[in-house]
Amino acid sequence: MKEILLQIDGRQVKATEGMTLLEAAQSADIFIPTLCHHEKLEPYGGCRLCIVEVEVNGWTKLVVSCVYPVEENIIVRTRSEKVDKIRKMILELLLAHAPDSLQLQAFAKEYGADRDRFEKEASFCIHCGLCVRYCAEVKKKHAVGFVNSGARREISFIPEIAAKECNDCKECFELCPTSYLQAVFVLTEALAFP
């Protein structure tokens, strides 16, 4: 494996080819906020909160670090005015859906996001896909999935699979940043296998 040298927040960081920026940063104990990232799962790039500034040959661009592969000699800034502004906006939009999520509130405090900036649209799911991907990739049960599209997109359990598999597992429950998953499960349980 080829070794790649890059600079993150002014520090030289060693990474191996094929790593993502986020992994490189984490290996050097540099914190980048994430919502949809999980070390056991494939990179997803859903929440965009891990956005960072990358400078290549004097040009800066904004990239999503959890799906961006490391490159030789790039300069990465995990906090900058631009990055903070985008993260604040993402958090405010997500807070319109899940205003009471502890994880979101902690990030909101850090980035000065106002939870009441946008009108509340309490759908609670922030589409991080953690439950869906964990069930599919780690547990290989496919008990929960996304349905519908656009603004109506939501998670949904397959009752037949959930009735068999979920009661002994429930490992996805603690992954959910908003606790909406638990609500969907209880609803499915109440409707399909009380």
Added chain:
Amino acid sequence: MDNDKIDQIINKHQGKASSLIQVLIEIQNQNHWLPKEVLDKVSKKLEVPLTRVMQIATFYKTFSLIPKGRNEVHVCTGSSCHARGSARLLDTVQDLIGIRPGETDSDSKFSLETSNCLGCCNLGPEIIINGKHHARLTPDQAEDVLKNYK
């Protein structure tokens, strides 16, 4: 529901997860909707998780998880057709079939949908029935057109 035909479609693509959308389109055309048992069967035969089948079947507007009529009527509501009076045409069609957009009548003869611009604005206002375009339709002509479908 014509089970043999559906089985035939599924067997043609057995074990090929990449054919999922193709299979669903063929069944939708054949059967006009996708019942749960069919989705279960597709999931098993094509070796695709049911969550994935559901995701795709609910994502695209082509697929319907509720029964549709034998004849699918689309009334164009694009801005050109609207300017040429598609709102009145839609009202007339609704009165004639007795259903609103998104619904199917009780004897499964018609399903009504509105559609956005279809790109042939100088033919507006138009309705499309089972893929056939009926152009420059006035509300009075709508009845004559709909009469031809059983």
